[in-house]
Amino acid sequence: MRIDKNQINTINNRALPDHRESFEYLSNKLTTKGLEPEHLIQKIQDFQIAIPSWALGTGGTRFGRFPGGGEPRSLEEKIDDVGLLHALNAGSGAISLHIPWDIPEDIGAVKAHAASHNLLFDAVNSNTFQDQEEQEHSYKFGSLCHTDSKVRQQAIDHNLEVIKYGDQLGSKALTVWLADGSSFPGQMNFRKALQRTLDSLKEIYQGMPADWKMFVEYKPYEPYFYHTVIQDWGTSHLLASQLGDRAFTLVDLGHHLPNTNIEQIVATLMMQGKLGGFHFNDSKFGDDDLTVGAMKPYQLFLIFNELVEGMEDNASKNPAPAWMIDASHNLKDPMEDLLQSVEAIQLAYAQALTVDRNALENARESNDAVLAQEILQNAFRTDLRPLIAEARLQANAALSPVEVYRELSVRKQLVKERGAKTLATGL
Numbered sequence: 253m254r255i256d257k258n259q260i261n262t263i264n265n266r267a268l269p270d271h272r273e274s275f276e277y278l279s280n281k282l283t284t285k286g287l288e289p290e291h292l293i294q295k296i297q298d299f300q301i302a303i304p305s306w307a308l309g310t311g312g313t314r315f316g317r318f319p320g321g322g323e324p325r326s327l328e329e330k331i332d333d334v335g336l337l338h339a340l341n342a343g344s345g346a347i348s349l350h351i352p353w354d355i356p357e358d359i360g361a362v363k364a365h366a367a368s369h370n371l372l373f374d375a376v377n378s379n380t381f382q383d384q385e386e387q388e389h390s391y392k393f394g395s396l397c398h399t400d401s402k403v404r405q406q407a408i409d410h411n412l413e414v415i416k417y418g419d420q421l422g423s424k425a426l427t428v429w430l431a432d433g434s435s436f437p438g439q440m441n442f443r444k445a446l447q448r449t450l451d452s453l454k455e456i457y458q459g460m461p462a463d464w465k466m467f468v469e470y471k472p473y474e475p476y477f478y479h480t481v482i483q484d485w486g487t488s489h490l491l492a493s494q495l496g497d498r499a500f501t502l503v504d505l506g507h508h509l510p511n512t513n514i515e516q517i518v519a520t521l522m523m524q525g526k527l528g529g530f531h532f533n534d535s536k537f538g539d540d541d542l543t544v545g546a547m548k549p550y551q552l553f554l555i556f557n558e559l560v561e562g563m564e565d566n567a568s569k570n571p572a573p574a575w576m577i578d579a580s581h582n583l584k585d586p587m588e589d590l591l592q593s594v595e596a597i598q599l600a601y602a603q604a605l606t607v608d609r610n611a612l613e614n615a616r617e618s619n620d621a622v623l624a625q626e627i628l629q630n631a632f633r634t635d636l637r638p639l640i641a642e643a644r645l646q647a648n649a650a651l652s653p654v655e656v657y658r659e660l661s662v663r664k665q666l667v668k669e670r671g672a673k674t675l676a677t678g679l
């Protein structure tokens with residue numbers, strides 16, 4: 253199914269008087285503060301967030317999976333789903349593929365299909381955390397870090413193949429997330445495992461086209477519970493530094509131990525020009541992969557505060573990071589969840605854009621902790637939802653994406669088209 257702009261307009265029109273009123277009020281407030289609403293709107297519209305192909309179906313836990321109906325059964329249908337999201341929010345203009353879950357059979361057709369929905373291909377992801385049927389060697393005891401060179405070579409070759417697919421589709425980056433690690437003290441030689449990982453990554457790095465980037469994702473635990481080879485940003489940064497200029501760290505919000513100061517990690521990486529990409533999600537405990545902003549919206553804002561500062565500061569050599577969501581849904585309709593996530597990201601971004609940076613810097617220079625907090629919290633507590641809605645409206649998208657999604661019975665349509673018992677490839 254496709255959503256017709258007229259359908260969106262009809263529903264928008266009903267909410268328009270109310271929206272106009274709140275937008276005007278906010279607009280005046282922002283203008284008084286010296287901000288230009290139109291400039292902010294442009295920035296919000298330019299900020300596109302890639303949807304991960306694996307988040308369009310319901311995820312599972314090791315205790316079970318409860319598939320919803322109408323899940324995408326093919327890459328084509330995944331692209332359709334992202335197309336629907338993008339039509340509703342004009343903010344999800346890219347898809348991030350995972351190989352081999354999303355092998356494109358006919359590259360030309362897949363590209364044309366994505367283009368017909370105005371979608372680009374963001375970073376491609378390799379998968380050496382599962383064994384595939386036709387695969388010769390098992391990843392049970394690691395992939396790029398494995399003790400056996402044959403296993404390492406197989407994992408290297410897989411990554412090179414992923415690059416080839418991505419290159420044909422127009423992607424410009426490879427994200428490497430490794431499950432590699434151990435569950436018992438003594439099981440693995442830390443030093444050797446990290447060295448082998450670096451050596452393997454070097455071969456993959458050398459196989460990337462000249463205009464490609466590599467994103468090295470880190471994670472402290474899971475699926476192994478004693479040690480992960482690339483456990484933290486420091487290890488990822490170490491690898492990225494040794495690999496070269498086109499290797500960067502990828503920050504997944506869920507990949508930190510409780511209470512980690514993620515905003516500081518962001519600032520440090522940007523200072524080094526080494527922040528390559530983001531996996532947005534939220535969590536209470538670990539890698540929960542919950543809806544962005546569902547748990548800690550203030551932390552998200554503080555992270556964006558650093559991102560905006562890093563992007564605006566000319567001294568930072570950091571290239572524009574790749575924005576992606578990494579989520580897994582057990583309870584919600586994945587599409588509704590993704591709409592909520594994109595909105596939460598846009599909101600935090602917009603809030604960070606409204607921070608008075610000069611005033612904040614002055615407060616910092618004079619060690620005025622109270623004023624610094626006031627400045628940040630004023631920005632965080634100003635309700636910018638009408639601004640985000642206006643950005644969507646001006647882009648012919650929905651004032652309220654979830655409402656339109658529900659009113660157009662999108663899920664019901666998808667169930668009708670695809671069936672009630674569908675299982676998308678993914679986690």
Ligand code: AOS
Pocket residue numbers: 306350377429469471504531539578679
């Ligand atoms: C795993 O925890 C990571 O977040 C990866 O980004 C992973 O590739 C993704 O979740 C899809 O499996």
Ligand code: ZN
Pocket residue numbers: 331332335365369
């Ligand atoms: Zn389509």
Ligand code: ZN
Pocket residue numbers: 429469504531578
């Ligand atoms: Zn991730």
Ligand code: ZN
Pocket residue numbers: 504506507539578
């Ligand atoms: Zn994760």
